[in-house]
Amino acid sequence: MQKPYVIGVDIGGQSTQLGVADARGNIVVQTSFDSSNITRLEDYLQAFTNNLNNLIDNPAVGGKNNVKGIGIGAPNGNYYQGTIEAAPNLRWTHDATGAPQVVYLKKTVEEAMGLPVVVTNDANAAAQGEMIYGAAKGMKNFIEITLGTGVGSGIVIDGKVVYGHDGFAGELGHTTSIRRTGRQCNCGKIGCLETYASAIGLARTAREMLEMYPEKPSLLRNMTADDITSKDVALAAAQGDELSVEVFAFTGRLLGEAFADFVAFSAPEAIVLFGGLAQAGNLIFEPTVRAMEDNLLSIWKDKVKVIPSQLPGSEAAILGAAALAWEL
Amino acid sequence: MQKPYVIGVDIGGQSTQLGVADARGNIVVQTSFDSSNITRLEDYLQAFTNNLNNLIDNPAVGGKNNVKGIGIGAPNGNYYQGTIEAAPNLRWTHDATGAPQVVYLKKTVEEAMGLPVVVTNDANAAAQGEMIYGAAKGMKNFIEITLGTGVGSGIVIDGKVVYGHDGFAGELGHTTSIRRTGRQCNCGKIGCLETYASAIGLARTAREMLEMYPEKPSLLRNMTADDITSKDVALAAAQGDELSVEVFAFTGRLLGEAFADFVAFSAPEAIVLFGGLAQAGNLIFEPTVRAMEDNLLSIWKDKVKVIPSQLPGSEAAILGAAALAWEL
Numbered sequence: 001m002q003k004p005y006v007i008g009v010d011i012g013g014q015s016t017q018l019g020v021a022d023a024r025g026n027i028v029v030q031t032s033f034d035s036s037n038i039t040r041l042e043d044y045l046q047a048f049t050n051n052l053n054n055l056i057d058n059p060a061v062g063g064k065n066n067v068k069g070i071g072i073g074a075p076n077g078n079y080y081q082g083t084i085e086a087a088p089n090l091r092w093t094h095d096a097t098g099a100p101q102v103v104y105l106k107k108t109v110e111e112a113m114g115l116p117v118v119v120t121n122d123a124n125a126a127a128q129g130e131m132i133y134g135a136a137k138g139m140k141n142f143i144e145i146t147l148g149t150g151v152g153s154g155i156v157i158d159g160k161v162v163y164g165h166d167g168f169a170g171e172l173g174h175t176t177s178i179r180r181t182g183r184q185c186n187c188g189k190i191g192c193l194e195t196y197a198s199a200i201g202l203a204r205t206a207r208e209m210l211e212m213y214p215e216k217p218s219l220l221r222n223m224t225a226d227d228i229t230s231k232d233v234a235l236a237a238a239q240g241d242e243l244s245v246e247v248f249a250f251t252g253r254l255l256g257e258a259f260a261d262f263v264a265f266s267a268p269e270a271i272v273l274f275g276g277l278a279q280a281g282n283l284i285f286e287p288t289v290r291a292m293e294d295n296l297l298s299i300w301k302d303k304v305k306v307i308p309s310q311l312p313g314s315e316a317a318i319l320g321a322a323a324l325a326w327e328l
Numbered sequence: 329m330q331k332p333y334v335i336g337v338d339i340g341g342q343s344t345q346l347g348v349a350d351a352r353g354n355i356v357v358q359t360s361f362d363s364s365n366i367t368r369l370e371d372y373l374q375a376f377t378n379n380l381n382n383l384i385d386n387p388a389v390g391g392k393n394n395v396k397g398i399g400i401g402a403p404n405g406n407y408y409q410g411t412i413e414a415a416p417n418l419r420w421t422h423d424a425t426g427a428p429q430v431v432y433l434k435k436t437v438e439e440a441m442g443l444p445v446v447v448t449n450d451a452n453a454a455a456q457g458e459m460i461y462g463a464a465k466g467m468k469n470f471i472e473i474t475l476g477t478g479v480g481s482g483i484v485i486d487g488k489v490v491y492g493h494d495g496f497a498g499e500l501g502h503t504t505s506i507r508r509t510g511r512q513c514n515c516g517k518i519g520c521l522e523t524y525a526s527a528i529g530l531a532r533t534a535r536e537m538l539e540m541y542p543e544k545p546s547l548l549r550n551m552t553a554d555d556i557t558s559k560d561v562a563l564a565a566a567q568g569d570e571l572s573v574e575v576f577a578f579t580g581r582l583l584g585e586a587f588a589d590f591v592a593f594s595a596p597e598a599i600v601l602f603g604g605l606a607q608a609g610n611l612i613f614e615p616t617v618r619a620m621e622d623n624l625l626s627i628w629k630d631k632v633k634v635i636p637s638q639l640p641g642s643e644a645a646i647l648g649a650a651a652l653a654w655e656l
Contacts (some may be wrong), residue, residue, distance in 0.1 A: 095578070162486075164469050260644075261505055266483070
């Protein structure tokens with residue numbers, strides 16, 4: 001008999017979220033622990049397995065025999081290796097001297113828990129979650145774009161997340177399709193999509209426009225420029241602030257131009273937008289779709305959907321990671 | 329028992345090439361017919377099936393029972409539909425009034441021959457051929473780039489050619505990653521990779537450079553500008569003609585920049601270059617690899633091979649199409 005539950009774990013810079021999900025995407029029990037002050041790997045793994053054990057022993061779950069496996073979404077998570085390669089925001093992925101170390105998460109957790117484990121990055125986990133539980137249910141070919149602090153992507157072809165030769169496929173936030181000059185990215189490259197279409201990129205565009213058009217009134221001028229976040233821009237735009245609407249139009253245009261190139265690659269049925277910026281609705285969708293359509297080959301015009309994620313906000317990351325475990 | 333042969337068919341604007349291949353890539357018998365003057369679909373199909381029957385009845389093949397299936401590579405070939413959608417260079421894909429018609433090639437040939445048929449475009453066929461018989465033998469993740477009159481691509485992920493939601497995936501020649509301004513493409517878009525990295529694009533770059541640097545000596549100045557082909561540029565470059573070398577350097581730079589974005593998509597083990605320009609050796613490989621490396625995320629630097637096709641020139645198209653039939 002198919003085991004009824006999977007466990008999803010989302011490892012973030014501040015905390016680790018863990019939950020047990022059923023096949024319909026209900027989270028039957030969840031927990032989390034603060035990892036922001038954990039510096040040693042063994043301390044992190046101890047907290048990790050303690051929390052897993054608590055979940056599994058919860059009466060609603062009923063023990064290990066009811067759990068098919070554990071899916072983990074983590075920054076720099078590698079599907080083939082089952083590792084996290086040293087992530088800047090995770091202190092416990094560095095040794096005492098601060099030198100980066102590779103964490104063999106899959107192996108360690110499998111040995112500790114006696115359950116199969118799969119590891120990947122958060123965008124790939126979101127794509128898997130979208131396919132099993134969300135807006136891409138029933139789709140075999142789509143691209144999930146996560147618009148958060150950065151821009152990530154998970155590409156699904158023939159019903160499977162693409163991992164590539166090395167397990168790192170799908171770094172569309174670091175394509176420079178849209179600009180080869182312009183903003184410096186944290187990755188070292190110039191003009192990456194992420195420097196424009198992330199929450200941070202959008203706030204930066206707002207600051208640039210405020211400076212570029214000093215005569216233009218804007219609600220954002222009531223704030224200290226450095227404090228402006230993408231949320232502030234969205235709120236102002238929702239109130240009809242022209243400059244803020246223009247910031248979204250510019251961001252959407254670059255995003256849509258990039259999408260046209262992505263479509264030429266894998267001819268997806270849909271592109272699903274996940275994360276903060278995606279919640280801005282038509283402010284971001286309308287200019288994105290228009291720019292994409294303007295740049296598509298004729299065979300794809302009016303055929304590729306651009307739709308919002310349907311993974312429930314606060315549980316999306318857990319569900320995404322959990323979805324990975326059904327493939328085990 | 330595994331049937332020992334497959335048939336590969338390459339449909340081109342001037343002629344149709346047909347051959348019977350074994351599992352090791354030997355072509356045991358081949359033929360072709362001139363289709364440049366065929367205007368009616370039924371005439372084309374008649375010639376097509378006649379030639380197929382001749383091949384199959386050849387003593388070296390020994391009849392239909394020894395043939396596993398037929399692979400067809402054709403312009404605008406659609407894998408899922410098994411069709412050729414009206415192709416500009418194929419008059420018989422248009423009706424008597426010149427209106428485009430969809431040709432149900434798979435269905436028609438299957439009924440006529442009693443053998444399974446698979447249809448796709450030539451770049452996808454080349455990718456499949458490369459995987460079974462050529463430079464990508466044993467690889468599960470690579471991208472085949474065809475540098476011919478146009479620029480085509482076949483993307484292999486997890487050992488399978490990517491067809492996408494609609495069967496048209498892999499139009500990387502029409503990504504505009506490298507330029508969003510610049511040359512008008514036949515497809516209607518501006519700045520497509522194909523307008524720079526095809527044989528025609530390269531010859532155009534040569535003409536532009538001759539005009540842009542009138543003081544610069546070049547062997548190409550002995551020719552009428554309009555007659556210059558990519559081959560002329562390659563020959564001149566091979567003789568050390570500086571301007572011609574610079575034409576290749578420019579072309580390679582744009583190609584390599586585009587490749588960096590392709591790598592971010594599917595993290596391939598290799599990019600295989602197929603077709604005329606690929607035969608220019610280091611003239612094109614060296615600047616391409618340098619530009620790609622300059623634009624790769626650090627996780628991929630020095631890890632992705634860029635290699636020439638190993639499908640034998642004159643038989644490459646037949647072998648590519650034939651390779652498709654092993655999957656049947």
